[in-house]
Amino acid sequence: MTLTLESAVTLLNQHHMLREVISGEVWTTDSAKLPQRSFTNISYDTREVTPDTLLFCKGRFSPKYLESTNNLGLSCYVAQEDFSQYTSATGIIVKNATQAMSLLSAAYFDFPQEQLTVIGITGTKGKTTTAYFTQAILNAHSHGKTALLSSVDNCLDGVHYAESDLTTPESMDLFRMMHQAVANGMRYLVMEVSSQAYKVDRVYGLHFDIGAFLNISPDHISSIEHPTFEDYLYCKRQIIANSSRMVIGADSQHFSLLKDDAANDGIPVSTFALRSSNADRQAADVVAISSEDIRPAFDLVANGESVGTFTLSIEGDFNEANAAAAVAIVRSIGVPIEESSLQAMEKIRISGRMERFISNDGTIAYVDYAHNYASIKALVDFVYQRYGQHHPRITLVTGSAGNKAIDRREGIVKAAQDRIARFIFTTEDTDTETNEEICAQLMSYVTNPSVEAGVILDRTSAIEEAYRDAQAHSDRLNILLITGKGEERWIKEMNHHVPFEGDNNIVARMFKEESK
Template sequence: MTLTLESAVALLNQHHLLREVIDGNVWTTDSAELPQRTFSDISYDTRKVSAETLLFCKGRFSPEYLQSANELGLSCYVAQEDFSEYTDATGIIVRNATQAMSLLSAAFYDFPQHDLTVIGITGTKGKTTTAYFTQAILNAYSGGKTALFSSVDNCLDGVHYEESDLTTPESMDLFRMMHQARSNGMTYLVMEVSSQAYKVDRVYGLHFDIGAFLNITPDHISSIEHPTFEDYLFCKRQIISNSSRMIIGADSQHLSLLREDAEREHVPVSTFALRDSTNDMQDADVVSVSNEHTRPAFGLYENGKDIGSFTLSIEGDFNEANAAAATALALSAGVPVDDPSLHAMESIRISGRMERFTSEDGVIAYVDYAHNYASIKALVDFVYQRYGSRHPRITLVTGSAGNKAIDRREGIVKAAQDRIARFIFTTEDTDTEPNSEICAQLMGYVTNPAVEAGVILDRTQAIEEAYRDAQAHADRLNVLLVTGKGEERWIKDLNRHVPFEGDSNIVARLFRKVAK
């Protein structure tokens, strides 16, 4: 893994990103005038450099950080401004440092995407589950040669899964992981692609063999994410022009706009959908069909042809829609319609995603990552679909992330308040915004006087109270919905990662029973 100053300058010139290179008194765009230099490492951390490291100065970079890099022998950096006042290192000055980092990271790791069939999945809801289903199918089909990058886990060898930090990693980490996956013999890569990945150029220059656009509803609207829904949708739409083929949800909002994007870029489109009858399949290419008479089994159809009957280990009809999306992706990737590997998704369980628990005294709990209007509404819809005839008493234990996606807070309350018995608002991840203020804002959105609502900031105590309260109302079926954290073993509180038992583990301990 090497990159030269000459090849870096040539690549940046090719993409019209180079402003100039500053090497002492020499200012130039001609690499022939520059000293020969080879980089054996790349970094965006000034504490991790050597004389052979190319350092990327991106984001809210302070030039004072260069002092430690100078002491470690820094010889070259990439930045959007000249830092000659702070370092004697050669400066590659570019129009956009994050775009430059993505392109040069791909080059440093010898363009690993060229040796992988890369599948990118975006959407407001269902990215993770669809990614897991798709990886399961392709992993079975390829004999264990499918990597996964998701918001829950990353898998670089088709076998071992490790907790991830970001939905879509920083570009340097992304290409490093792709390189490792290629070295491990992987031939497919399935990855989630967030709107922020396009907003901050984490996937700049990356082309997907197949892209998927599942759905779109307002989310991630805040001063530090997307200022408007239009911006959020625009960022997600970028996957279309960066894919060779697209899978799009037939019921997605703004479908006509998505189709216009694809037609303009000459990208062929296949669609998927969930329907309750085989008489209503004409508007989508791959369809899941299920209703109250067939569940938990559902049928899959491609262009009207029966693929077979399936039963998932994850509950919820929305996951049957995700199964249709995964099937469409797998078929587009070359899996035959009659291949048994399509059934590999049936056994998939994802920690913290629609995990069902039943206590010895009959209380039912679902732990899920639901965190916005669409996902909370789908979760409550599912409870009524599954248990509505038993008139369930539903308690929702939830919070909302701090410093971002402010619109989620009203949406969470709006999605549930007319159909549940009680809210317990509690702590969730935040950077600097106090959880007490977030919970107070959530309380302020509760307008239905018939629903009980309160705040218990300690998340463990909040879940424990929900269970005690359910036991006190044993004359009815009690369903606890614990959302937002899943199995994560930490809570980000005021920029610190505080150890946490995990929602799934707390419920399992209280119920004295494993999930089933």
């Protein structure tokens, strides 16, 4: 993998991205006037610099970092301003450094997207589950030739999964992983696409063979994410113009706007939906038909014809909707809808997502990543649908992320307070905002005098207290909802990762100890 100074400048000029190249006394936009130079490494980390590295100075980059690269032999950097006073390296000055990084990373890694069928999935909730379902179906169809990039795990060989750091990786990391997937013989790539991926240009220049827009509701609204819901929705809508075909949830808010976007760009659209009967199954191209009775089975209908009855390992009607989305996606690619391939999604389990535990005394716990109004409401709705006839006593153990998505806090409380017995607010991830402040704000939104609410900052203690309280109310069916962290083995405290047992491990340990 190599990239030359000449080819980099030529590509940037083609995309009207280049301002000028500064090499000593020479300022130019003409690649022919530049020295011959090849790059066998690209990076956005000054600690990784070698003489053959092309360094990207993006985001909140401090030019003082360049001083340390002089001894490392840095020959060239990409930035939005001239840093000649800090380094003698050649500067490729561009209009937008993050966009330039995406374009040049794709070139450095030999445009791996052109050798894959790339599927991008966005939406407020359901991205991860839909991505896993889609990968499972395509893996079955392609005999293990489908890669996955998700907020939980990345899989680059169709078999092995490694924990991921971001919902959508930085562009350089994204194209590196795509290149590895191609090297591993992958034919398909299924990936989640966050609103931030478009906000900060992580997928700039990337075109999807299929884009999926599942749903939309307010989230990620804060001073460091999206200032308004309109901005959040606008960023997510960018997937439409950057896809060859779209799959859109027929019941999504602002559905008509999404279809207008697609029509304006000439993008064909398929739809999916969840329905409770056959009566309105024609309302979308692919429909999951759920019975009002206690699940698990549901029917899938495509173009008015049944494709089979399925039972998921992940509970919740919202996951049946995700299954319908996955089927609509693979249909849009042109993959035959065969029940044998579709059955692969029945086996999918995602640690920390609707993960159910039952203790020896009958207490039921669900561990899930629910973290906003829409996902908490869907979770509580599910509990009442599944267990409502038993009049369960529900305890919600939850927190909220610090320094971002401030609107989530009121939404979490609003979604649950009139239908549960107790809140236990606890620690979640934060940068500089304290968990005491976050939990106090959560408490301030509790207005129902009938619901018990309190704060236990230590997350392990909070979960253990929820179970002790359940045992003290053994005259009723107790359901514990533990949300926000799932299987994650760390908590971000004051911008540092602190080891953590994991919500699912804590529940498994408690219930096992209790059953001895």
